[in-house]
Amino acid sequence: MPVSEYVGHIKDTVKSAWEGMSVTLSYMFRRPITVQYAGPELAEQSGDLIQHRLPSRYRGFLEVDTEICTACQACERACPIACIAIQIEKDPASPKQRVMTRFDIDEAKCMYCGLCVEPCPTGAIQHTREFEGAQRFLPNMVLRFVDPAKPVPPYKPPKGATAYPRVMLGEITRALVKKWDSPPPELPLAGVGKAPAKRKPEGDPRAAAMELAKKAIGADAKKLTGVLEEAQAGTDCGACTYPTCREYAEAMASGQEKRLHMCEPGGADSARATHIIMDSHKAGQVVVSPEAEKATYEGPS
């Protein structure tokens, strides 16, 4: 090894030590980057909740404001891992009224992707900035936004509304999140791995459709629109590409829209009812065509 190379190696080593050590030493004179985590206790003292420092788009726990939930179930369908469970039943008090008896979100299963928030027509389901919810017992992570004893009627958005009154984001969830060591709910062990019970059919949907179809016979465009609107789920969810059910019904009544099977929340029932109504309207009498019997929901593709 030539001497120049030998000395060169030593020189390089000393130089890199010089540079590197000056960098690390310089950090001794700066303010560290880490900050004290403002946990609940600290936050109570200072009033500086860590949640307030998060960006507004932060995807924390989900929250549902059932006051403005139209029960369209778009979020349930959008969820790739089925961590949302909604159940809609007929109100025993008034048979025409449907009520939500259940709106559970399993926050332990949720992967916080935000796909459920996007299709929501009213912004009832939102990600909050809450994230502290570790539980000793996993079932406590299920947030129940509807008390099964107190069913909630779906929200009927006013016509043409673009903004909906919503409780301050995060308040509902914060109230629902339990303390970390709260006892587990009493859950029957019998239900392990069982599929959820099928939703009860609400009367006979075909008979209801035929009732509606009678109204449509000989009706003018405006009345037909009304009848058609009634056949849809009435949640204004926007799945049919129309902003509201009314507009979809108008389009169908005026003949611009040929696809009668685009109501996603209504599903097969709505599609069939719409078919029967349109057929009856054209024929002048109640007609149940085989086509109508087969009709199911299809996306607006």
Added chain:
Amino acid sequence: MALEQIVITRKFGPGAEEEMILNMGPQHPSTHGVINFIVHADGEVMKKAVPEVGYLHRSIEKIGELVTFSGFMPYTDRVDYVAAMFANEGYAVAVEKLLGVAPPARAQYLRAISCELNRIASHLVAVGTMAMDIGAVTPFPYALREREYVNDLIEALCGARLTYNYHRIGGVAFDLPPDWAPNCHRFLDHFDRILDEWDRLISLNEIFVRRLAGLAVIPGPMAIDYGLVGPNLRASGVDYDLRKVHPYGAYPDFEFKVPVGKGFAGKNRGGQVGDCYDRFYCRVLEMRESVSIVRQALHKIPEGEWMAKVPRKVKPPGGEAQSRVESARGEMAYYVVSDGGEKAARVRVRTGSFMAMGIIEDLSPGLMIADLVALIASLDVVAPEIDR
């Protein structure tokens, strides 16, 4: 011959009883996730190291057949959780190709911005962990500190720090938040100088350079033959970057250089094209290019929609499409087959790390155990991307 020896010979081949068989992983600190290496060592020198993968196999490709097209997007985050934006983008581009939808110009720019920021974050992890695997602990927190700034920016953009789920079929989920662009500019200016400091602290450190110079050299043809992509390929002297060669999205609008390995360690230290140091330093240089791309994108970003008109229920017509995007770990390709239903018939993710792992067994003979650690780090493999 003792029975034990016979068993060893049967299992690992003749001569194995002379070797030390070392189970490196899956809980070893520097295998970057759960990867196992069966190291056949003769003292400190390895005879070979056989990678055993699959500990993190979550059957993402199967899940792709079970969930709807749009529902698969959050799963793509989990393909490569260090650089999830690219996985998002690759899948979105593939389905867009099937649907025949083109995202609006603003969405393309937002994709470029988010991806390049993510590339910075991902490369920071790569170079930081590499420094740590070589034994320098301090650069790692520095790298992660800068990554935190990027994470903050991305969090403000899409609401998550790691599993972004930002891209959508037909565009992106959100527009830029107010005040975001100035914050981003501030970070970029700061980061430029931090990179200089980084170079002085670790990239030019004599011990570090000598540990990596001339180590595990992958010549260009070998890299191509083994299917290496991205920085690993470019470090071997192959001037190939999808963003340059087949520009997609908004990339035709940007000026940037493609760093190619040329023995950055220097001849006097035994540096060669395609050694571990080149792979390291190419990533450092790529971060600089990413900074410049984000700057240009923020200046040029057009106004307008950020989401194309896409039906809520994505049902592409039958057919198949492959999208190729330049991820932080190289070319990431999504091969999506549709049979006209609302679920894909097949989703295939071709990832850089998987191919990079394939080369280790043939590179390892003659390396030392400490070199294996450096080699793994320099290939920047990420366990979820290998196993999917």
Added chain:
Amino acid sequence: MREFLDEIIRDRLGQDPASWALTQGVYLVAMMAAGIALTTFGALFAGLTSWWERRIAARMQSRVGPNRVGPQGILQFLADALKLLVKEDLISSASDRWLFRAAPYFVVAGFALTFVVLPFGYHLSATRMNVGLFYVLSVTALVVVGILISGWASNSKWALFGGIRAAAQVVSYEIPAGLVILVPVLMAGSLNLHDIIRAQGGWPWDWYLFQTPMGYAGFFILFVALLAEGNRTPFDLPEAESELVSGYNTEYSGMRFAYFFLTEFGNLWVMSAVMTTCFLGGWQVPGVSAENLARWEALHQVPGWFYLVSAAVFCAKTLLLANVVIWIRWTFPRVRVDQMMSLCWKYLVPAAMALVVLAAVTELMSFELFGEAARVQAPLFSLRGLIHFAFFAAGGLVPAVLFFRKTFRNISFVGDRVRPLSNW
């Protein structure tokens, strides 16, 4: 220490130590007290260093570090020690149980025994062994035996790798360390640690570090060699976390692990103290010249404050060096095994050899030229003194100033502000 005890017996108790019946008893009690004090000091220092190192490391990595247990987290080491004490003492079934249990004691013994000769200040050391340096070098070798045993007895491949690496490394680096330590020995003409210190002066330009180029180069060689012997980064190969999981102590837990841990941090004191003794003037207080001290001694009038101040000076120098070692650990990457070996055999050993020869020749020549006067520290305003001062300025002051300027430029370069005490 014996002289010290004799002095006390003679002056305070009014007895003749040679004939007094209780002399041996006093010796025994004093030795036990010294032993307990020294091991306690070693353990305490190791514990505090582990906390200090974590704080320093944290600050260097722009973190905060342990700051919860006690004021500024200073009691963190007690919490850690308590945790290790109550942890289950696991011994893997395939290990060699006896050797596995014995290994930590070798390590601790090798570390604790060095304290017998280490000076802490003027007259403050357990014994004044006339082969002090030799003793230090030989006793520290016991640590390697322990590490090797632990690596072998664990019956884990990672531990074995660590043990073998440690053996190879420490044995190799003994050679440059042993050679280069001859430079101060030649300059002082003694192996006794106190004599080496007394041959130097209090001011920096009177230290062996700045006296001759051999001393200057020797300091750095010894520093590197001792880093390697103490398994400190960049030579922490035996327990290379990213390669060997935790090296030789992979299989250890609980208190046995604590012994290794304690030794690792305690060795920081040992190596820094040896360096301080050999090159940094030991406990010499600036302003108190050799003649001054000799006059006090002749009159049996060494003032009490001198003991304290000299101890403070010694500790300050040692702690400074220990901090440098910590600082290096959090800056550098680790070298590879072959590089570690080639650094030792290709760079350090030849250089150390050359230094010893050069030092010997220089000493011989100056002895020929100046006689005994060559061993006496020259006053500042003499030719020799001025040369030494110039050397100190060029080799110590100027680099230090340049270095700090660079450091502060680093801060302003990134746009940060100097806020050294914020967020402690």
Added chain:
Amino acid sequence: MPALSPEQIHQKLTQQFGEAIGPLCAPQKDPFCTFAPSRLLEICRTLKTDPELAFDFLQDLTATDHPKENQIRIVYHFYSYTHRHMLVAKCELDRASPEVDSVEVVWKAANWLEREVFDLFGVSFTGHGDLRRILLPDDWVGHPLRKDYQEAGGYQGISNVRDNTLNLYLDADRLMAEEKSKQAPPVPEKAPEAKAES
């Protein structure tokens, strides 16, 4: 030499191999053609060595399962760094005993890719040096990416079935409702009486 379009490549290959190359599919998304499995290796060698084609990069190798046609199709994506063009090819194999020549001898990258296809589809590649399972354990039963794969519900006695907490809550609700209806017998309706009184 310029990059060739898929049509040109296909034409060139058909000239050389005739029947072994299937027709190029309709130019919809990504055009592809089929290779006869018996001559696959030969074709692949040509693909790599022919200076006009020079497919030096096996970009991807995967498979698709088609139970209706009783086929497993191996999908090859070739790319050329020299000419920067691309070709997609498929090999149609019998689903019952899929077997095809390994292209590992042509492209080293095929080593792991073929192991993956072997693991997840059960296609065996003749001439592959090290055909073992790669992602799944060696004793795994079945090939998960086949369409008819049935999950065994666990592996080596470790179940992968978890409670669905939401269903547990549902059951709890139902039980509670039943309990309620048992405890409180239906109150006789008084409303009509009240009406009658008034």
